[in-house]
Amino acid sequence: MSQDTPYIFDATSADFDQLVIQKSFLTPVLVDFWAEWCAPCKAMMPVLKQITEGYQGELLLAKVDCDAEQDIVARFGIRSLPTVVLFKDGQPVDGFSGAQPESAIRAILEPHVQMPPPAAADPLEQAQTLFAEGQIADAEAVLVALLSEDNTNALALILYARCLAERGELGEAQSVLEAVKGDAHKAELAGARAQLTFLREAAELPDVADLKTRLAQNPQDDEAAYQLAIQQLSRQQYDAALDGLLKLFIRNRNYAEGLAHKTLLQVFDLLGNDHPLVTTYRRKLFAALY
Template sequence: MAEANAWVIETNTGNFDRDVMERSDSVPVVVDFWAQWCGPCRMLGPVLEQLAAEYDGKFVLAKVESDANPQLAAAFGVQSIPFVVAVSDRKIIDQFAGALPEPQIRAWLDGILPSEAEQLVAKAAGQEENAPAEAEATLRQALELESDHSGARIALARVLLKLNRYDESAAILDELEQRGFLEPEAQKVKSALQVESIAEQTGGVDAARAAAEENPDDLELRIRLADALAAEGEYQEALDLCLSVIQQDRSGAGVPARDTMLNVINLLGSSSDLAGEYRRKLASALY
């Protein structure tokens, strides 16, 4: 077991963003607002520290002396102490006030900590880029524990796409879509799958570009080039090609060109400036 102080930190207003908010991206952080004069705080603090050691890294305990950090206490709405807040992914997910008995604190901790399946999904995220086969195995373990874990299913569809197992990836997305919706990340995987599947038929960017240049009036070849470019991450050129097709033949070749544009826009994500720019250009070209 790790030493108690391995998972316990003292923090303050100046270091809070680094110690708590940034750290909460990778592990839940339990923030204990306390004061030297507070009797219940002196009862609760050692229990939280003992549990931090026992849970051995499943959460980090960050202690904040409220009198020394009044602005931080005010920002969290602390009206009485002890006051305990759980932060995950930079968001408050739960809280309690007062010195609860240990069994209640354990139950509270178990409610805020990721399940074993969620821990496996997080592990797979670290494997996905350089070891997709290992990520697949990890995600399948997660799904054995929680077969309907949507995050694991979406991640598995993405990993299978990386492994060029398009049919298996599509099957998972089809199952997810039967619920009547797709999460943004699942929609992004679906768009990537469509781009990759079509691009596979083009023979790559060089072959698609040569064919399009040889037949400049063939709008379908221009769309195939756009698909090949999108599969290689050349998103802006792909979008410009599709836009030129729509402007030439909106109701004919412009229809598949629009679909390719939407796929690329979905791939870029809603926060992308490039996606926003070409979403506006597409709307202008269509309407």
């Protein structure tokens, strides 16, 4: 029976000691005693394969065809099929007879086989997660290391610019965005540029408390409503900002030549099409338009 993974192989009388006994001093070897006529054996094969592959080389699986290898069957006193035996340091240390659920097999292996270390996280994905969680400094540190190895990574550059912008380095952020080449990431680039725009605008506006006071005195103060939304966007208070912009658009869609509508679209770019707020407010904007 041919195998399609280096961790699984057939063992015969001629090579059992070399492939199982000797290898088990380095890596635990699970031996599957099976036969062509044994339906439960065949049912267990994909389970054993999946488990073995999951250990990524920390466990090997040797398959013994009992019809062809009667010497091995007699040597280990195999009396029923399927029988599965775990060898470690040259000795059988555990095993079972009869079909078993995956959880039971894993429980047998756990004391004897070391799980492989988790795969290293992709640095860009790690930085994206940190940024989304508001851990800007940590995200920036990951991106600096990544960009030191590849300073042409467009997505990393864009996210790095957003980190810089979040801590007020707007000029430097702009320079980083200008270094992004190609059209492969238009949406992400548009979002980063929108963020820069909001932060720049917010720096020139009255503070939030003053704007809220103006709106409390006059809920129809369109300028205060728009400026409050920009301040909220600069603080990543996206839900409140989108709500305010939509209400402004519904109340006065011609305010500043359609500025509320334009800004809503910029926020959609900033958050990305998959963001739940974008899905919600696109639908609300469509309803308001039509």
